[in-house]
Amino acid sequence: MPEGHTIHRLALDHRERFEGRTIRATSPQGKFAAGAALIDGAVMDTAEAHGKHLFLGFGPDRWVHIHLGLFGKLGFGTAPPPPPTDTVRLRLTGHGHHADLRGPTTCALITDAEKRAIHDRLGPDPLRPGEDGDRAWRRISRSRTTVAALLLDQKVIAGVGNVYRAEVLFRHGIDPYLPGRDLRRDQWDAIWADLAALMREGVRNNRIDTVRPEHTPEAMGRPPRVDDHGGEVYVYRRTGAPCLLCGDAVRTAGLAARNLFWCPTCQPAAARP
DNA sequence: TAAGTATGTTAAG
């Protein structure tokens, strides 16, 4: 379930459990055995997120860089931990807690310089303090690429995934196929501010909810509804179901190898400015 | 048991 809010939450979870503590590290699955041996017995100084990248700090010039990809998961428990299953890439144990990492795209030991290079190739993250959307706007406003594709481009904006993309475009009534350069500045400012608020709530609740209170099925006098991915949303994975606002059927289409969801009535193709 | 799917990214063609 990893969009940016998940990774920021995981950084927080690591700091709460392990910051300033001596950590034991193993790689039961074996693919990170050498790296685990190098941090075994070290103190975790900090944990930090940028977009969907997680960085665990272990002393000078040493970071564990984790990217969960599509399937990766991080789970916490108490220590002493139960015997690990054979898919655990990295197990950290310390101070009464353990963390198990499975199925990541990336789990590697990196230096400060390598970490900096990752930050440099990522766009601004709505969840990182002090960042603003101007850098993203500069790219979007010059691009012929659709706004739906731009929102998933981590070089443009870091941390947005397929759910937040679909939902934020719906909340602002924007046609996903609108070229970036046809988006208005006020629309982008509203999207950026909305993403920051939605994703902050996502960190807090550890799930994605995007439906405004006045639009919940209950508030609209309809039967309650449960989304099977564990959050309340307008259009994500609701193909063919009635739009919560207008009742029109939610549509889906493939765009750059991902599923795109939108309401053709609430997000009409605008006349080109 | 096999196939399909998933909130992601990179590299090859």
Next chain:
DNA sequence: TTAACCTACTTAC
């Protein structure tokens, strides 16, 4: 544009 990678869950046969 496609395939490849990693895991776990659901659905089909």
